Amino acid sequence: MADKQQKVAPNEEIEATETDAVEQSAEEQVHAEDAAAERIAELEAELAKAHDTIAGQKDSVVRAAAEVENIRRRTAQDVEKAHKFALEKFANELLPVIDNLERALEVSNSDDEAIKPMLEGVELTLKSMLASVAKFGIEVVDPVGEAFNPEFHQAISMLPSEEFAANTVISVMQKGYALNGRLLRPAMVIVSRGSDAPSVDTQA
Structure with a gap:
């Protein structure tokens, strides 16, 4: 009988050892899964942060491109206005001259043969000046x-x-x-x- 008990005891110890090993393995697996889940969460957070950074940079690039385009358009408009109206002051100085030529023709007697050649010269000068300024x-x-x-x-x-x-x-x-x-x-x-x-x- 004693021999039978002695034979059984080692089997129980083996089973207990195996049970402990299984429990330890399960616990290690749980820890490993927790660690993996935590690492995945960290990676997902980093990925989301990277996406936010990329979106922010993309928005900044779009805004910068729009600002450059606005500056380019405004500059082109300023240059166009400068070309169109660069002669404004000079043109204003010419207007009294044109006025005087027209008044000379209005008040002069075109039937007077003595001054007719002069009037024709004034008229030609006026026409030439008006044609010249019209080009600008x-x-x-x-x-x-x-x-x-x-x-x-x-x-x-x-x-x-x-x-x-x-x-x-x-x-x-x-x-x-x-x-x-x-x-x-x-x-x-x-x-x-x-x-x-x-x-x-x-x-x-």
Whole structure:
């Protein structure tokens, strides 16, 4: 009987050892899984951070590209304006000269044979000057018969008129000029206020 108990005891010890080994292995596996899960979580966090960084950098790049494009466009517009309106001051200096040539033609007696050659020379000079300044974008504002436009015309008087409707330019006292669409000087005009004749009531 004692021999049988002695034979059984070593088997129990083996089973206990195996059980401990299995429990230890399971515990180690749990630790390993926890460590792996923690490492995965760290990697996922780093990946999310990297994605945020890339998104932020992409947004910064897009913003920087848009800002560069805005600067390029503004610079191009400034250069274009500089080209168009570089002659503005010089053109303003020329306007009185043109005015004087026109006045000389208006007040001179074209029937006087003595001064006719001189008048022809003045007229040719005026035409040549107007043609020259037109090449650089200077345009005459001479709005007789047109509707009054306060952006380009300066009214100095209003008169009744049977010929012209109300708010129509009757005559131009001084021509205006524009440079590439920008007003250099408004035209000084007289504007019609319409007919002062009393209206006839046709229903009476």
